[in-house]
Amino acid sequence: MNQPRHAALLLLVLILGSLVPTSWYGATPTAKALTPLAAPPTPVRKTVQSVTYPQLPGLALSLAVAPTAVAVGDTATITVVVTNRAPHAANDIVIELPLPHGVVALPDPARVSATAGWRWTASRLASGERLEVSAAVRVAQRPTTGALLARASVMAHGLTEPVTAGGGALVRDPNAGPTTTTFVPGTPAVLRSRDGQVEVRLPAKAAAHDLTLTHGASPTAKLPPLPGHAPGFGAFSLTATDQRGQDVHQFAAP
Structure with missing residues (x-):
């Protein structure tokens, strides 16, 4: 009776043993060869060369x-001023x-x-130093532009192109005198300067009586500066007189 039982237990052990992985039995591990790491490359030493920038002049030019x-x-004077604003000197100025x-x-x-024209030279202009030159001219004719326009340039060692500046003066027209027109109430009036550069329009209701309008210009008048606007060459004046020759300073309409 015990022998069949022992035989059954032995058979069960054999069946269960066949289901267990062989690794559970403590199989001998397989040795694998490791690939050795390569040594880091030897660093390459490079020499950095210093860069020297040229000392360029910083020239500012003005003309008046x-x-x-x-x-x-008339005779006029053209004045040119060169200033070296760089921290080092400028050489060979022309x-x-x-x-x-x-x-x-x-x-x-x-x-x-x-x-x-004219040409001036200087061998050296120190930092912050200024050089002033001038030339005298006589006005021979009135240019078509109505102005004497001058433009100067300056070069120095190390510059690739010249620095330039310009300026000018108004040349008065000898034939340009005052112009006059008459205003009649109810009719617009137009007053034009002789050179055609200025035109004043008065509306029909500007005044209740006749007026004589006269335009004049004062090229030498000094005007207060206007912020944001370039200075002009003179003052434009408009005079209005009534039939008695009295100046009129107030109008009924703009």
């Missing part, structure tokens, strides 16, 4: 003509001023010729 209003036959249209260059050591 005095007086600001001239007539044919200032050139071509002859403006409508003028004659007066004798001067810096004058290249009577028609070519």
Whole structure:
């Protein structure tokens, strides 16, 4: 009776044993060879070369003509000022001023010729230093632009292109006198300057009686500066008089 039981238990053990993985029996591990790590590359030493930037000059140029209003036959002075704003000196400075249209260059050591203009040179201009030169001209004719226009340039060692500046003065028209027109109530009036640059329109209801309107210009008048606007060359004036010759300063309509 016990032998069949023992045989059944033995058979059960054999069946269960076949279901257990062989790794549970403590199988011998397989040795694997490790790939050795490569040594890091030897660092390459490079020499960094210092860069030296050239010491370039910082030139500022200005030009002015005095007086600001001239007539044919008058003499004017053109002044050019160069300032070195860089922290180091400027070398081999050359200032050139071509002859403006409508003028004659007066004798001067810096004058290249009577028609070519002027040329000034300086070997050195220290930091913060300024150089001022001037040329005298005589107005021979009134340019078509109505102004004496001058433009100068300056070069120095290290600059790739010149620094330029311009300026000018008004040349008065000898034939430009005051202009006059009459205002009649109920009819608009128009007053134009002789050069056609200024036109004043009065509405029909500007005044209740006849007026005589006269336009004039004062090129030498000094006007207060207007913020945001370039200065002009003179003052435009408008005078209104009644039939008795009294000035009128107030109008009924703008």
